[in-house]
Structures are given as C-alpha cells and as structure tokens.
Amino acid sequence: MRNEFNVIDSPLCGRKLIEASAGTGKTYSLIHIVLRLIVEERIPIERLLLVTFTKAATAELKMRVRELLIRAQQAYEDCQDDDTRYDPTLIALIKKWRQAKIDPCVFQEAIDRLDDASICTIHSFCQKMLEEHKFSSSEGFDFEIGDDSDLRREVIEEFLREALTVSDDDEFKKLLLDTEPWDRILIALNSAPKNATVKLFDDLLFIDPKTGQHAKKEWKKTDNQINLEKSLRSLLTQFIEIAPETLKRKKRENGIRSFDDLLLDMYEELDNRAFVERVQSRYDGILIDEFQDTDPIQYTIFKRLFLDEDSCAKSVFFVGDPKQSIYRFRNADINTYLAAQGDIGEICELKKNYRSSPTLLEGINRFFTESGAPFLDAGMGYSAIAAGSNKGPLLLKKGDSFEALPTFEIWTKEKAALNPTGDRNQQITLIANEIAALLSGNVYKSENERLKPSDIAVLFRVKKYVPDFRAALAKKGIRVLFQDENSIFATEEAREMLLIIEALESPQDIKALRLARSTRLMGESINAIIPEAFAHKGQSELDDKAALKARELIEEAITIWNKRGVSAAIAKIMLECGTQKRLLPLQDGERQLANYQHLMEVLQEASLSLKGISGLARWLKQQIQNPPDDEKYQLRLDSDADLVNVMTIHKSKGLEYPVIFLPFANALELGAAGHHKTRVFKSIHNGRISFTFSFYPVYPNIDETLYHEEDLENLRLAYVAMTRASQRLVLPLTYYKSGKAFKITSNAYAKTLTGKEKASQSDFETCLTHWLKDAPEGLAVQKIADDTQCLSWHKQSATRQDNNENDEELSAACGRVIPTSWFPTSYTAIARGAVETTERLTLIEEKEDSDESELMNRESFEKSEQPKDPQTLTIMDFERGLESGTFLHALFERIGFDIVKKAADGSAESEATLNRNLTRLMVPFQYHLQPYGIEGYLPVLNKLLKDVLCSKIVDKTVFGTQTDLRLCDLSAKQKTAEMNFTIAIGNPAEGHRPVSAKNLSKLLKHFDPLYHIEIDNDRELRGYLTGAIDLAFEFDGRFFVLDWKGTKLADTAEGFSLERMLEEIQKHHYSLQYLIYLVALRRHLRFCGIENPDEKIGGIIYAFIRGIRKDDPKPFGVFTARPPKALIACLDDFFENGYHEGSVNAYAQTAQLEGTI
Secondary structure, three states: OOEEOOOOOOOOOEEEEEEEOOOOOHHHHHHHHHHHHHHOOOOOHHHEEEEEOOHHHHHHHHHHHHHHHHHHHHHHHHOOOOOOOOOHHHHHHHHHHHHOOOOOHHHHHHHHOHHHOEEEEHHHHHHHHHHHOOOOOOOOOOOEEOOOHHHHHHHHHHHHHHHHHHOOOHHHHHHOOOOHHHHHHHHHHHOOOOOOEEEEOOOOOOEEOOOOEEOOOOOOOOHHHHHHHHHHHHHHHHHHHHHHHHHHHHHHHHOEEOHHHHHHHHHHHHHOHHHHHHHHOOOOEEEEOOHHHOOHHHHHHHHHHHHOOOOOOOEEEEEEOHHHOOOHHHOOOHHHHHHHHHHHOEEEEEOEEOOOOHHHHHHHHHHHHOOOOOOOOOOOOOOOOEEOOOOOOOEEEEOOEEEEOOOEEEEEOOOOOOOHHHHHHHHHHHHHHHHHHHOOOOEEEEOOEEOOHHHEEEEEOOHHHHHHHHHHHHOOOOOEEEOOOOEHHHOHHHHHHHHHHHHHHOOOOHHHHHHHHOOOOOOOOHHHHOHHHHOOOOOHHHHHHHHHHHHHHHHHHHHHHHHHOHHHHHHHHHHHOOHHHHHOOOOOHHHHHHHHHHHHHHHHHHHOOOOHHHHHHHHHHHHHHOOOOOHHHEOOOOOOOOOEEEEEHHHHOOOOEEEEEOOOHHHOEOOOOOOOOEEEEEEEEOOEEEEEEEEEEEOHHHOHHHHHHHHHHHHHHHHHHHOOEEEEEEEEOOOEEEOOEEEOOOEHHHHHHHOOOOOOHHHHHHHHHHHHOOOOEOEEEEEOOOOOOOOHHHHHHHOOHHHOOOOOOOOOOOOOOOOOOOEEEOHHHHHOOOOOOOHHHHHHHOOOOOOHHHOOOHHHHHHHOOOOOHHHOOHHHOOOOHHHHHHHHHHHHHOOHHHHHHHHOOOHHHHHHHHHHHHHHHHHHHHHHOOOHHHHHHHHHHHHHHHHHHOOOEOHHHHOOOOOEOHHHOOHHHEEEEEEEEEEEOOOOOOOEOOEHHHHHHHHOOOOHHHOOOOOOOOEOOEEEEEEEEEEEEEOOEEEEEEEEOOOOOOOHHHOOHHHHHHHHHHHOHHHHHHHHHHHHHHHHHHOOOOOHHHHEEEEEEEEHHHOOOOOOOOOOEEEEOOOHHHHHHHHHHHHHOEOHHHHHHHHHHHHHHOOO
16 A cells, blocks of 8 residues: 655655656655755755756756745745745645744755755766765776767777778678677667676578568578678677777776766776765765666666665655656666665655646546556556646637636547548648637636647657648748757757858868758758759859859858857858848748857857867767757747747656647557667666667567567556646547558557557447546547548637627638738838738848948958947947848847846846847857957947937827836836738728729828828739837837837937938838838737727837937937828728728828827
8 A cells, every 4th residue: 555645744764765646746745855854854955865867857956945945944934824925835844843943044054055965967976976985986087078989989990990901801891881880789888787698689691670580582591691690790799898898998098988987887886885885974865856767777876875774864765657757768667667666665656636627637547547457567557646736627718708628638530531641631730720729819728818829739759740730830820849859959950050060171072062052051052052963054154153152151261260260150151141031031940040049159169178170070960969968058949939839748748738739649559560770679687788789770679578668668658648738638549541451449548548458449439438428527539530620619719709799600611722813012012112022021121121322341341441449339330231230130129128127227147147148149140240349349239228228218298108118117018029910901892992002102192291102013912911010019008119220320329310310211111111010000909809999009119229328318319100090090991991082081181180290
C-alpha cells in the first residue's frame, strides 16, 4: 500500500521514492521539502544536494527555492491564519513552525548561503565531486569539459591508417574508407563502464538490413568473401580492445573530459573507499529529481553514495514518474527505475492533479483504467488521480450566453477509404480549421478571458509533418512557434551560417563558394550558381560575373573580419546581398533574420577565444552536431510574441497548455518496422550493459527485446502527450486504409485503451463505447466522414456574434476561393502610381520611404570626411538610408519603454539592461557604425531613446487630453507595436464607381488640399490594402497612431520645424498614409465591439526622431494631425462600397462643419 505524500506533515527522514503523476505539483512539492529540511531538520542549505537532469531545470529550481525562502521569511513575520497574500501550504507550515518556536534567523541564513547550495545536474555534481576530492581519488582530475570529437577522429584515423599500410587487399581497404562505423562503435564504448559486455553480429558483410544476416542474393560464401569478413572481424575486435584506452589517454594528455567521461570517472571511483566517504560526508539531505530518466551508471552512483548502509545521509528523496519515462534515446532505462523501487523501500505518491479541469481529468482516468493494463507488460500500472483544480471547460460565446466545448474529444470514423496520406491531410485541415475557430474571438478560457494563440499546443511524434501543418495555419494567417528548434544551433540558419563561414575559410574552394551562394543569406538562384546545369545561349558571361562578384564579396568580408570581427563580416555580406529586403516578404522571414542576428552575436563572442576562421568553423560545426544546453543559445522570441505552439511530444514534457491537439495519434504505432537504422544495439540486464555491433546499419526490430522496449515507450509517450492539456484535449483516432485493411488498433492510444498488444477492431470500439458510457458531460466521441473539413461549431465560431444576430442557418464553408484578379496594394504603391505590391514589401517600403538623393555612398564618405571625436557624436551623425531607417525602427519596436523610463530616472540596473539590449541590436548592424563602432554610437542611441520616449512629445492642448503625452508612461497593455492590417476592398455597390486610385484622388479633392494627391491610374483595385502601423496606442480614453521617421530633415533639431515636416509629408504623400492608417484603426475598433469608433480616435503623430530632445519645452520633429472624422468615414465607405459623388459631397460638407486640421 502506497501512502500519499503530504508536503506539510509527512516525515522527512529516511529513504523515500515519491511518484508524481503528471500535473500533481512535483516541483512545488520538491521546493517545500527543501524548505522543511532547512527549517525542521535544521540541515544547512549548503549540505543539501538537489540533482535534476537539465541546466534549465536547475536554474528554475534554484530560482523557486530562493523565492520560497524569501516568501517564508516574510510570512513568518507577518502572515495571519486567513492571509490571502500567501499560499495555504505556506500558511500551514508557518503555523506549525510558530508553535515549535522556530528561530526566524534560519530563513535569512539560507537565503544568504543559497549560492553555496548544490543545485545541479548529475554531470555538474560528478564534476564538482571529482574536482573537490581529487587528492583522494585514484588519479588527479585536472581537466576542462569539452568536445572530444576531434580526438575521437584522431584515434580512428591513426588506427585505420596502420591497418591500411599492412594490408594488400584492395577490397578490404575499401571497407576502411568510411569512418562512420568505427565512430559509432567508439562513441558507444566511450559511454559504457569497463564491465560492459561487447560482441559483434554473427554476419558483418553482405547483409540484409531487415534481418541482420547475410543477404542470399549477395552472399555466395566464396573464399574471398569469407576471408574478407574474417579480416574485418579481427580488425573490429582489435579496435574494440585498443581504441577506448587510446582515446582515454589522449583526453588525459589534452586535459579534456566529455560529459560521459564525468559519469564514468565517478562510477570508477565508487570502489575507492576514501573518495566515497568524503562525498558521503558532504551531504545530509539528497533530492534526486526526474528519477524515471536514470540509467544503470547514474543509479549505481546514487545507490553507492546514498543508499548503502554506510551512507550517513539523514534524508534521501527520489522523485519521478515511470509513466513519463520517454528518453531511451538518451540512455534512460525504465527497468533500472523499477528495480530501484525495491532498493529504496518506502514509496509515496502525489495523488492530486492541479493542472487539468475535473472533467478532462476524469476522461484521462477513465482512458487509462479502462483495460486495467494500459502499459501492457511494462511493470507499472495506473492509479486514478483526484482533481485539485477548479478550471472549467472552454466556453463558446453565443450572443450573451456561453456554451461549453468538450474537454476531451476523440475523433473517429465508422468507415474510411482514405489512405495514410489522405488521412494525414484531413487531420491537418480539421485541426487548422479548429484552431482558426478557437482564435476567432468567440472562445474563452473563462467568461472574462479570451483564448490566445499561445494557449494552444500541437504535439507531433516526429518533426516530419510539421512543415505541412505550419503551411496550413499560415494560409489562415495564424503564426506558429516550432519549439523543437529551441536551440539556435538546431535551425537551418545555423547550417547556412556554417556554409558561409566555410567559404570565408576557403575562398579558393569553388564548391564551398557555391554552397555559400546557395544559402538564403546570399540568395543566389541555383542556375546562377551551377550554370552548366542550366546553360542558355549567351548566359555564361553573366554567370561568370556573378561568381566573380560573389568571390570578391567573400574576400572583402575576410578583410573586414580581420579588422572588425566576424559579425561585421557577415553584416557586410547581408548588406551587399540584400538579405533583409529579400527575406522580410517571405513566410517566417522575420524569424530567419532574427536567427541570423542571434548567430552573429554568438559567433562574435565565440571568436574571441578561438583561433581564426578555421577554429570558428570547427566550433560551429560541433555546436550544430551537439547543441549545448545553455540558455544563451535558446531561440529568442519577441516579448509580445503570441503564437500557436508546435512541438514534439518529447519537447512538451513538463509543460501544460489549455488546448492540446495530437495529430496522427492513430499512427503512433507499436510493432511496425522501424524507419531508422542503427549499428549499435544496447541492452541492460540486472544493471549490466551489453552492446552488439553491426558494421552496416540495420533495422532495430531484428532485436525483439530491444524493439519491444521501444514499443512500450510509445505507450508512455501517449500518456505524456495526453496529460499536457488543462481544458481541451483533441485525440484523432480515425480509421484509415492501408492496402485492403483498415488501420486503427495498432497505435499506442488504442493499445492503452484496450490493454492488448493485438486488439481487434471490435475490442477498440467496445472499449471506446464503455469509456463514454455514463461519462460526465464534456467527454465526446466525434464521428467524422472522409470528406469532413470542419465541425459544426467551427462554422458557428468563425463568424463573430455581433455580425450574426439573425437565426438563419449558415451555410458558409470554412474557407473560400479568392478570385485570381485580387491583389494586395498599399499607400506606397498608390502614391507611386502603381496599384499592386506584396504585403511584406509594403511593410519594408513603409519603414523608410527615402529619396535616392538622401542615400549616401559609404566609400566616398569615408574618403572625404575625417572621423569626428566620438565624444561629439550625435544622432545627426548616424548613417541615413533604408537600412539605417529600418534599424532605428527596430530600436523602438524591441526596446522596452519601461526600461528606458527607469534608466532615465536614474536606475543603474535599468541603465545596464538598456545598454545590453542596445548592444545586442547593434551587433548585426555594426558594419554601418564604422569608424566609431558600437562603443561610439551606444551613448548616442541611448540618448535618442530617452529623448524620444521621455520627452513631453505632445502637449495636452493639442488633442485636448487630461495630461501631456510621454510615450514612456504607456503600459504594455496600452500599446501595440508593428500592428499589421488589411483593409478589405469591397465590390462597388449599386450606383457606385469601382475603387481605383483615380477615384481615390477624386474623393480627396473634396477635402483639404493637404490630403490631395493627383493619380491618373484608373485600374480597379480589388482585394485588400495592406500595411503596418508602427505604434497604435490608447491614451486618455482615445486611440492614436504613431509613425517613426528616421529621416534627417536638417543638421540641427531646430531645423525640424513644422514647415520642414509639412514639406516632407507632402513630398512623400504621408497624409494618404496616415488617412489609410486611421481607416484601419477605425475598422479595428469597430471589430473589437467599440461603439462610435469615430469618437474614440484621437489623431496621428509623426515622430521625426532625430529632431526630438526631451529637454526642449516643445520638442521639434513632432507632427500631429486630427483629420475630420467625416473624411475617415468617407474613405472607409469608399473602400467598402466604391465612389459615389453624392455621398462624397455629403461627407465633405460634414467635414467643413467639423473644421480642418
């Protein structure tokens, strides 16, 4: 009988295993155990050991321990029994401690000494112990943690070189040209203890990868084949005996240890009694987290140190959940965990789930208890978990009322004719349509909180189908964050950056140069790079010029590298290749550019400690092959990014989301032939590791025991996936046709439900019916047909309720065909006399609409102008042009206004944060900052931000507001940066002329001359207007539009006068731009349900940022306008219904009554 563990009063002494099912508050319990050990058992914090399995988890655990100690100290001083400021668990503990008259100094002592606590990964623990006790270890441990791939390659090459010199057999020599088999074998041997057993496959050459045995068609059993295999077996045996020791010696000589070495070194020291006693005497309390991911080596270390009879530890806790053991590929071994249960003795459980809504939890409990054997013969069961959360279901708004959506919905079919591809495509479409419906604005987490994109997660077993799903959501305008690419080194941009670095390393290498040119960063077409493959008459000269130009650019970048560093060199390549302008219009273009920028910063930092371009190339290649677990290498997201989460099931472990979709759940199969091959077969029996090596890669299912373990892990993957949801779980278990058979029961979810390894269709349907019988409302089985594209409620949600007040039955489909004559256009295109553009090019054009005459030739400038004293630099000296304007925009989009305000008010911490963020943004742009560099321009840009954001930018009399406007006073909720918009252009109403640039010009003639623009293009505009508002914000109950302008209008701030700004506005027709912005704002306010949006529109502000100084009583460079409400309404009506002379005249008369700007 297992007891429930209570964090308030369960005994702490002894050896305990706490099994914590998903959502039961494992980390919460851990930190409270730490607190109790410090307070109740009086164990100094430096004598506690907390081990977890990742650096990120370690950092989070340390932070939460610190926060809890501070809260406990505060609560001990001032909390009451019913104090709502503190957690009920903490209040109960404080009450108990006050009765025991605990000395309050214990909290401050622990806080002060927290940095001395051992909160670490298993590898850091081993490293710490080996270094601290190196004099009592068997050998000295003076080393650095590093990558051993170069030394491994050196060992293999030396071994094979010697073998090649002594052999005269050409066939045998050919076998030795590929180092991959030898590397795979050496990696495996380097991760195993000396007592591991090793053997080779019975057949090594001419094998069938499906059986691991000789292929009948190729194996003729000739003397030559027999001798060849005999020679290979002899050489492999010799390699297995010699290579690991040779590698170990080389690493010792070079002072290098890998992470595997740390574990093995610690493992080997367990027979050294002096070493063991010193480590044991170091700790009184031990907590091992994520214990289900242990392996024989790790557990042997913990067992010898903290479970054996000679251990003096007062309290030892192991915390884990065998149902969530899903990391076999990282050597996690569930059987080691199960065997450890007997060694540890007392097993407790956390039995209350605080994550999922009660109804959803009931559905999961019923699913995993339906058969009594949800994990088959894995040696574990499932106990129903009690609900500790009061979360409700998602709510679909219908008029003034709400309707609950099912919390656990299984999609299935009665019959199917779709093949696997057709089934996958249907699931992608269904899920994409449901996500669009969830994000329509009509679905709520609670009556007062709408569902957001970041509340949704879609979990895949493998990455293969993620691009198809992303594309489906992109068509609906829904952005996605693929979290499996959490390391910058796991991105395509990192692989492309490596190609660029390798071209810089070897500029004479034609292949390296071609590969670099093929990257998105350089952006050349394949027929330009490899002209012989796409030869056209007269093209060779052009192709030669393109190759020569690329070569010259690479050589120029090398020169810049030597003077200014790698980041400046890459920035030069990106500038000359127009990387930003090419990528921004593309799907995920902004993400790609952000990744390039991050990589440039990382490479710049790494290059400081590496030797030349070659050293950096090797380093980057190693990081790509084995991405390090370091926070600074995690992908960066915009602070306001609100995206739908897409990730693998493995990546989702430990996370939770209100909504979870599990696409292709019906294909998470057991027992199917593997798609991946391997050379290394590892097994564990009674804690002993055994390897079997194949020279050629073979399918893993040839080893039934090994493959069965992988099959059982799929069941645990299903559990992890299902338990991520808190309010809605969608599980597609649809039939599909494979050959002549229907497929449904061979997936992990069906096996879990039925408890059978080979269930029939009848078994599955019977269990599914029973799962739903007498179930609470909220569990649902949704029958779909092969042609189902969306569910009924998807259609209901797709139309906002305020636009659908009648009771007529809707027949709208989930999507519609857009006429091919539709196209996007923008203010920029119209103002230039054109009518169509692309959405992203519009956003680029509107960043900075500069004249060619304003763009400066950098080389001539550097030759003609002597550098100034950096101390005298001002924003007027900052480079002009499109790239510079885009950079200045980025500063105001990405730097937090609140940080600038605090820095301006004198906060040293905020000042440091501001400069750090500025430096990060300046690194990719530093080529433009020469000759002064980042150091020269950092104070200039720091002052610019403070001048613009902290000045009284608009006096209260201008817009009739209660107070003056300072942008730094706006909260995050009050503003939206880079607000993309589309204004739909309707078909002309009866009696109206079509929407065209010419008719727009005619309309504007009826109003103030400031707004008029002469355009003679009479082509009809169809589709939509698109653009991006730099900053939309709410102030004093009204909504404003602000546009940043980096244009240098004069050499001094005083030159940024109203007359000069008006001249610039008329020159570029910015008046048309801000009128369109206000139409977009008007529609947006109306869409949000705001009545009388015209009364809520405050006006527009154009900030010519180079002229704004916060010390000026009335800043220069600020243009404001309040166009007549009738003009905005007239334009809105024009884009919706077309041009009508009578209507326009009526609007114009109303505008005259309002007054002009």
